[in-house]
Amino acid sequence: MNPAQISSLLKEIMQSIVDSTPDSGELNLADANFTPERPKNRAHGDWASNIAMQFAKKLGTNPRELAGAITAELVKNEGIAKAEIAGPGFINITLDAAAAGAVVSAVLAAGDSYGTSEILAGRRINMEFVSANPTGPLHLGHTRWAALGDSLARVLRAAGAAVVSEYYINDAGEQMRKFGRSVRAAALRLPTPEDGYPGEYIGELGAVVNTAVLDFAQLAEADQLAQATEIAYQQQLSEIKDSLKRFNVNFDVWFSERTMHSSENGEPNAIATALSRLREQGHVYDADGAVWVRTTDFGDDKDRVYQRSNGIYTYFAADAAYYLSKTDRGSDIKIYLLGADHHGYVGRLKAISGAAGEDPEKNIIALIGQLVNLNGARLSKRAGNIVELNDLLEWLGCDALRYWLARYPADSPLSLDGEKLRSRTNDNPVFYVQYAHARTQSVARNAATVGLTRADFTPELLTHETESNLLGKLQEYPLVVAAAAQLYEPHRVARYLEELTAAYHRWYDNCRVLPQGDEAPSALHATRLCLNDATSQVIRNGLNLIGVSAPERM
RNA sequence: GCCCCAGUAGCUCAGUGGAUAGAGCACUUCUCUCCUAAAGAAGGUGUCGUAGGUUCGAUUCCUAUCUGGGGCACCA
Missing domain, CATH: 3.30.1360.70 (Arginyl tRNA synthetase N-terminal domain)
Structure with missing residues (x-):
């Protein structure tokens, strides 16, 4: 039951x-x-x-x-x-014990799908996260959103939602021009321009440009800038994709900002189209030579400029057009994972949603998270302790990093402690959980060698206190996944896994699965083996939701 | 000035209005001739920042307030 x-x-x-x-x-x-x-x-x-x-x-x-x-x-x-x-x-x-033990056969029958549900069936959700500028490598500041976003996407899918995970590429505008100038300078061995990007990787990108373009130095400056920007951009973007792949993070859509600035056959581009849509709705006015959106009608602090008096669209304009694109592509709910330093965004986004005739409170979910510290130190460019994702992966491994980032609520301050993440004790919960899984696998392997089968499953024999606890935990798993999805809190899965594996370890110490010595295999052994396997399955399912591997041996 | 987030054990933190507020770490002891001791067992900690309110019941919801962090561009 x-x-x-x-x-x-x-x-x-x-x-x-x-x-x-x-x-x-x-x-x-x-x-x-x-x-x-x-x-x-x-x-x-x-x-x-x-x-x-x-x-x-x-x-x-x-x-x-x-x-x-x-x-x-x-x-x-x-x-x-x-x-x-x-x-x-x-x-x-x-x-009674038999009713409690029934969960074991339910888990084994459902297998990988145990814990999935349809509670969010019919929801069409767009999730945008990371969206780092393609002008440099991903660093610690991005990793929390990558881990959390990818895990949340998995959890929402497990609850039956149709999820599109999306990375917005800021490949238009001033930052790209700055990036292009920096790379060009590096390729020509000129000093970094004022306001340019520092960093060794710029030099490496300059080398890539020189390799790709023969006689780069002979080109006209405009061509140099164009080539340097384009080649470095593609190179950097592909490195970002590689890093995320190593981090076991998947994006369904890579959305280029440029596509909204460009147009075909003289048609207005997406940003201009969005403007006319907003204008038709009556939310646009002109003042001081600029074009404004009356976002204050929808709770924003102040009205926002859409098109500056010099004719150039603002960043807000691209955001608005992008938002409408998400709706046009079929998403009802738009989830944004933002750092606390970007929460000023939310008012604007909700205003766009309202202006477009949607209900901001229902159509926008903004998950504002606190930034990550490393070993207690704040992360800042000035302090020079920006750590690249690739370095973190090398240092700590994907599993430890993802697990640690996934086990705290987004709005809770989070500190990465390198020593702790590398430790192999209870200090480091990912090892605790993974170790439990390895244990279940070891028991199953040994069962096979002593010829113990699962045929005599008899749930009413599971009467030990630790068994009843473990059964209850297995029973809870679908509730946990459902709550994690409905509250957008994937960390609940990680916390649950720690409780589940604690219950497993206690059971393991109290209730022997395999026959000892010359003992003949009994129904109790078989039943416990089934409980062992069911636990193994649930640990696997849970770890999969947070993108962490379930090792068979440790 | 306005807005967002946090304040829970010595430390790091859980805790969708419920019963005696929980884990891990740290400290002291135990438990492997037998399924992985990367484990388990025992030992004690709290004015849940403060003050009001809402109700059968508040760490949780509301208001005020204190402290800490972040944010408030015709920047991107």
Whole structure:
């Protein structure tokens, strides 16, 4: 019996109580939450519900009395060993061992899909994250969003949403020109221009340009700039893609800002088209020679300039056109993962959404995250401690880095501690979790060598306290994935895995799976082997959601 | 000035309105002739920043306030 089944059972019972109570016509059960919780305290049973407290007042009774009526019905059901009233009106449900053990076969039958659901089915979600300028390598500042975004995309998909993950490439505008000038200078061995990009990688890109273009120095300056910009851009972008690939981060769409500036056959480009759309909606006005959008109508601090008095579109214009493009390409919900230093963005984005006739509160989800520290030191160019993603991967490995970045809520400050991430103890949770998986695999391998099979699965034999705990954890997994998806909080999966593997390790120490010595294999051994395998499966599924490998040996 | 985020154990941090607020680390002890000891067991910590409010019930929601971080361009 799983939480979903208990939930519908509770709902059924409540409905019949409501139906038989006079003057309860306005009571709406649809809004109530019937999903039981896993109590912290084992003495409170396997599952607990607070619905009696939610409804007592509305039914003109007190919580304990209502709970009594509900428990009387509950115990009539097969699989429920006990249903008790506790405290102010909690209902504590204890399952019999067979009903609790049924989760094992459910997990094994579902395999990789255990934990997936359809709760977000029909949602079309666009997720934009990282979106670093293609003018330099990815560094620590980008890695948190890469890890979090990719994990969230996986979690949302597991909940049934249609997700497009997207990287916006700022390949137009002043930063690109600056980049081009810097690379040209490097290729010609000239000093870095004022306001140019520093860094060794610029020199390397200059070398790439010289290799690609014969007699680069002989070209006219305009051609040099054009070639240097283009070649360095392509090179840098492909390096970014490589880094993200090594980081196990996938993007479905690489969206080039340039495509919105260009047009075919004299048609207006996407940015101009977006402007006329906004103008038709009546949100655009002209003042001081510039073109403005009245974003204050939609809660922004101040109106924003769309096209400057010199005719050049602002960055905001590209953002607006890009936003509309996401809608046009079929996404209802747009998720943005932004650093705290960009949260000023959000007001503008919501204003665009409102101006386009959407509901900003529903169509935009802005996840604002705190920046990452390294060994306690703030990251800054001045301090010279910008660390490239590639270096971090080399130093710490993809698994440790991704796990660490995924286990904290985005809005929580986060510090990377190199020593800790390299350590192989409880200090470093990724090893703890991965080790548990390796253990499950080792048990399964040994079972094969002693000829233990899974045929005699007998769930009612799983009666040890540590078994009951472990079963409860396995049962919880789908709830955790669903909550992580609905709250956009992938870190819940990581935290859950730490609890699950702790339960596994305790069980492992208390309940031996394999027969010892000359002992003949029994149904208990077989049943425990199944529990071992089910745990293994759930650890794998969870690690996959956060993009971390599940090693078979360590 | 306005806006966003954080404040929970000595440290790093969990905690979608519920029962005695939890992990890990650090400290002290135990447990491997037998499935991976990268593990497990035992030992004690809290004015949940402060003050009000909302209700059966608040670390969680609201208001005020203190402290720390970040943000408020015809920059990109």
